[in-house]
Amino acid sequence: MTIAEPLPTVPEALRPWIAEVRTMSFSEPPEGTFVQLPDAVIKVVLRVTGEGRRDVLAVGPRVRAAYHEGKAHIECVELRLAPGTARPLLGVAAAGLVGRVVPLDDLPGGAARRFAREMRWLDPREALPRVAEVLPELLAEPADPARTALLRAAVEALSLRMDRAPAQVRDVARELAVSERQLRNLFTDGVGVSPKHYARIDRVRALAARAGSAGWSELAAATGYFDQSHMTTDFRALMGVPPRSFLTGRLPAVSPCQAVRGG
Known part of the structure; x- marks a missing residue:
């Protein structure tokens, strides 16, 4: 079984918005089944495939586990949002994302679309410093x-x-x-x-x-x-x-x- 590993720390500038950062990189398919545990956290994911496809996705809460075959030649960085971040960043209530995977620039929030443009061409392994610059500029304070x-x-x-x-x-x-x-x-x-x-x-x-x-x-x-x-x-x-x-x-x-x- 393969499960993504978290990075040890989140930059100080991101802590009001990001609870945890995880990265994955596979040059060959991981051994065994790739397990997605149930997860009550909303995530923003930058995913880059070996064919050059780049997706910036909002991944909603997952109420049951999912099991997939691992894929080769894929890199991801996963920003796990802190509670209460969905509406100011994504423009929707968190409940509207349960069980969904949505391109970030399809969401109604202007901040989401700008964030998607900033993230799309980043290297997943080196994305965090740029995210730490951009996100506080987009979201100065929670709405409430x-x-x-x-x-x-x-x-x-x-x-x-x-x-x-x-x-x-x-x-x-x-x-x-x-x-x-x-x-x-x-x-x-x-x-x-x-x-x-x-x-x-x-x-x-x-x-x-x-x-x-x-x-x-x-x-x-x-x-x-x-x-x-x-x-x-x-x-x-x-x-x-x-x-x-x-x-x-x-x-x-x-x-x-x-x-x-x-x-």
Whole structure:
């Protein structure tokens, strides 16, 4: 199985907007299946193929895993947007991008189209310095800093960390002095999925990353599940196979990568 690796740091100038940067480069097809885990993050991706095709794409939240054959002669840089960045940069609510892959310059935001023009001809391996120059010029501040700060505090509280299990949605709403309905609305606009679904995806991603590092019952407890049966049900629903099958490489059939328009 092959999964993209994050870079160790994000430049200071990008941290209000970019949570993480990942790069991939394959001169030959990667061994095994290329796994796209469920992901509650919106990404901007510059993809360059060996034939010279260049795409700058907005990739929306993915609520279930996808499995593909690896491709040769492809380079990508993936900018994982911070919560609340979709509307000011892309011109759409995050919920409008769930399950979609869209050319960046097809989106309504003027900033998105300008960003696409800036990124298109960059070398993916050396794109970050130019992105760090351009993005702060396009987006000086979030449209509503208080709302964005509230959303990011909620995302942080619901995210799994090595030293703690994620909080419950009702407790996060109470701590932030908002109703659960207000919290759902914040997530719909700024993340794309509900708080409960965000936490569910985050737990399954953590399980996929830690599979094999401890016993299943221990991992279930560490990631906030009631028991191993609850963990297995959730994992199978999002990943398409139970945890043991994933760990041993017994994966669902591969499918083609999602096609996009544009050239």
